[in-house]
Amino acid sequence: MHGAFLSYLVVGIVIGCLYALTASGLVVTYTTSGIFNFAHGAIGMFMAFTYWQLAVGWHVPVPIALLLTLFVLAPLMGALVERIFIRPLYGASLGVTLVVTLGLLLLLLGVANAVWSPTVTRNLPPILMGHQVTIFGVVVSFYQLMVLVVSVAVAVVLRVLFTRTRVGITMRAVVDDRELTAMAGTSPHRTAQLSWALGASMAALAGILIAPLEHLDQLNLTLLVVTGYAAAVVGRLRSVPLTVLGAMLLGLLNSYAVGYLPSNWLSDLQPVLPMAVLFIMLLVMRPGRLAAGRVTGRITARIPSAQQSLLASALFVAAAVVASRLLSPSNLITAGAGLVIGLIALSLVLLTGFSGQVSLCQMTFAGAGAFVMGKTFGGSSIFGLVLAVIVPAAVGGLLAAAVLRLRGLYLALATLAFAYAADSLFFNHFLGFGGILKVGRVRIGLPTTQRGYFVLIAVVFAAVAAGLMALRRGPVGRLLAAMNDSEVACASVGLNITWVKILVFTLSAGIAGLGGAFYGGWQHEVGPNDFYFLFSLILLLLITIAGIDTVTGAFAAAIFYALQPQIARWVPIVSINYILVGVGAAMLGRNTGGVIGQMSAQREWLRARLGRGPTTEPLAVLDDGRDVAGALS
């Protein structure tokens, strides 16, 4: 018993070290460039695969492959990533930086899938495997010792770098004030590039050290960083020592959970422990400071008048009727699938597009909608549909009430944690979703044939879209736009934004639930894989690429989704859809309005040329993103 306890301690510490490496890399990038790199794990994954390619694929001697990966290729990749994707982001809003790094995650995942087929099993060459020593009666492998030594060494090197060397101090200075760094004679670009190179090296190190514990797997390695997020939040994204502490706790928690949790349904908690810690940390954290608005010079999408949006809705439904007659049965299936996704995407138009809050759990709400639809009133009742809206809305409202003190990045992380936990504890769990669920099509006197149902979905889509436009035109919409612009300004003129935010979150979850119910009806049956948390992320990226603040954007997302199978047929690359969405999102730093925004900007330009004058909304001009509350407190 005692021996086992100590063994688990060793395992826990080693896992904690690995978490710490990942998480401190994340913190280093964040503190030195001000951008939270969701793709940190993906970079580590990509480098672990690169290392495999060198050492196993091309038989480069292990030490050379290691050195090459850690000190040449990884920094090079970090520097390139900074140059191509990150540099346009300085001064951008948080939502954009989030989408760009998430896009990078997806892009790297897609490319890794395309280059290294996921169906082949790969193992990294063992480093120091097989040797072991016994300390206080506990068997410790050389590999475990090495992880420990390397982690401590990295911690020491970082400490010295950031407090004792000029280049390290300058990296911290750049986050404080880019312009001033330039005025002091150091290029902020070069410095930021250096810190991304460093971050990528650390990601690579973590990836390579972790990989021997299991097979090389693109997704697992990428998502390992999610545990890193939890540890980083313990360090409030800034403090490396606290982050290491958090990582150690998580490692021990993990190890002892594996060892001692009874093997009934409780043991299913083990994989979500990091998420639970992340979620609890976010809940108990002191509310973050308000970040003041920034002058982003964003052109908000033009809002159509009531007549215009009604006309557009009517035309849309008419087009859907025609399409339902013209499309072949198989094409109709994909078109309908696209349309339900578009319906779910509308929930993001409201939440993210109008009110500027980021959610990474919309598919979870959709799944809840499908679940309620399938489980209640025989699976095809209108009451079931109503419940499918109400229940996710209620869940969304509760979640919002719990996490809305949080802002921006923390809110995104909380919704991610929620989606991740829902995945393990609800969708994949026999007590929850439990495997495949049959979902019926709502009966309201209309035929439930493919064509009829397709038109019904189109009607619902058009109605929700028109409703959102009406909302946007009204006082609530203006309030949301103001809130999107600057929460500080809203708070300072006495608008109570918390309730508005909860309301918007609730409404948006309800729309997602509605979409989920139709999604289920369209597919006839749904499984946990339909609502995998990564899809929430992809949905957010897709709609952001299309243009997040217009319902047209949701429609464009629907079209892309429907075209996916076709694209996959045209381009025989594994994960081509990931690559496309990833590239699109990662390039958003250059054009934050998305495709529709770009088109609308061009229209404005044309209008201006034609002498009709611009129709851009004036944006509130505050100070340059400095901490207002911080300055006051």
Place this chain on the structure above:
Amino acid sequence: MPAPSAEVMTASAGPGRAPVVEMFDVHAGYGKVAVLRGVNLTVPRGSVFALLGPNGAGKSTLLKVAGGRLVPTSGCVHVAGRHVNGTPPETFARAGVCSIPDQGVFPNLTVAENIRVFTHAGGVSASAAEERAFSRFPRLAERRRQLAGTLSGGERQMLAMARAFVNDPAVLLLDEISMGLAPMIVAQLYEVVGGLADEGITVVLVEQFAQAALRVATYAAIMKQGRIERVGEPGDIRDELAGAYLGGHQ
């Protein structure tokens, strides 16, 4: 290309002594907002040049252009006789153009770390830089380990000004160093500026308190609505100031 202001030209003329900063018909702005509308300016070597004018005249913008922090939309900027449009600000800094914006410090770094960042790579050593800074501003030495963000306004301004001593700049661009500070500290800071000028460093300073600036200035200019309205000796400018501020100047 219009000729630079005659008065100043004669004062600075001489072989091999190109004016430190020259601007010819410079236009600049932010996005669609035009701020500078044809600025002509010559700052002679070794002068203390005070830039005065009402709020929003474009004084800070002019300093940004002179420090390479804002690229003009048209016109020419010369530093030490060289055309420098579009050169990045860090290159300006390395070439000896030291821009010091109001309280320009890194709040999350300690005083010592701030000074460390002020030194360019390959410039003075960290200890030498600290010695230079602390000899001018002994108050900072006591606060060596304190975060710059927690310093008082005056101390923060001292720290910002310390950058001028660390790097041996040729030109110093100062924007409203007196903002929000007690008169005694302002007097102290201007004493320091005077000392720098005596060492031969050219100083361009923007100031709301015209009297304080004119006391140390060798030349002064009045700026209004994006143009230099008048350039001259401090004495002449003082007489015209009231008119300029009240808008009575034709």
